[in-house]
Amino acid sequence: MHIEKLSLYIVTFNEEKRLGAVIESAKDLVDEIVIVDSGSTDKTEEIAKNYGAKFIFHEWQSVGHQVKFAEEQCLHRWVLRLDADEVLSPGLREEIKTIKQSGTKDGYILPRGEVFPGMKHANKFVWHYKEIRLYNRDAWINSGEFEHDDVVKVRPDATHGKCKNFIDHYSFLSIHHVIEKSNNYSDLIAKRAFIQKKNYSPCRMIFAGSLEFLKYYFLGRFFLLGWWGFIHCVNISYLRFTKFAKFYELQHNPNVSINE
DSSP: OOOEEEEEEESSSSSTTTTHHHHHHHHOOOOOEEEEEEESSSSHHHHEEEEEOEEEEOOOOOOHHHHHHHHHHHHSEEEOOOOEEEEEEEHHHHHHHHHHOOOOEEEEEEEEEETTOOOOOOOOOOOEEEEEEEEEEEEEEEETTTTOOOESSSSOOOOOOOOOOOOOOOOOOOOHHHHHHHHHHHHHHHHHHHHTTTOOOOTTTHHHHHHHHHIIIITTOOOGHHHHHHHHHHHHHHHHHHHHHHHHHHHHTHHHHHHO
């Protein structure tokens, strides 16, 4: 067997509405479920424990730090990472079963596509994330960098493959939630750029948002998702604008603290 034991890890914060579906999609594929929570006040902990998950509190610093900590709590060398709004599609579940029995790589890219109201699954023809989410920690590990949740090689010869089927990403709860999440995220990425001493021109505020919209709506083919695709691309362009606006603010407004 290629993967004898597999740990699933998820980071959460107030995810009672979505966590159950995430665990349901993966529970029969894994031998351990690790939930790292940053202080939920809803039923997240109760739901996690109902599934027999190991539930651990860890104060939030950044997504990079949180997923790294969660990865380190897993007992098994092979791990599967899912976010609390991600569900394995039926086709992907079958692929993972096959990989467990006869896979040949050290890690696997699990494509991740957006799912909006009225959709059952992600559209494979629309732009999607391509991230290694199933991997052997002897070959790949989380970088643990501030606001980076990517995995990096432990060994120079580490190999990876790619699955054909998708993780369904149910990131959309409401427009209010999306805007609030976008606002919080633009704070973080602006601060990361400031800490890294980037040198962005203020002119990027003028063009970045529009170019980002065109990139995702047309080149990324989000127009195939109708008005939800349009709304999503407007939000992406607004996120891009606010990143550069907040970076400019950090440079020129002494009343704004990097710790806020």
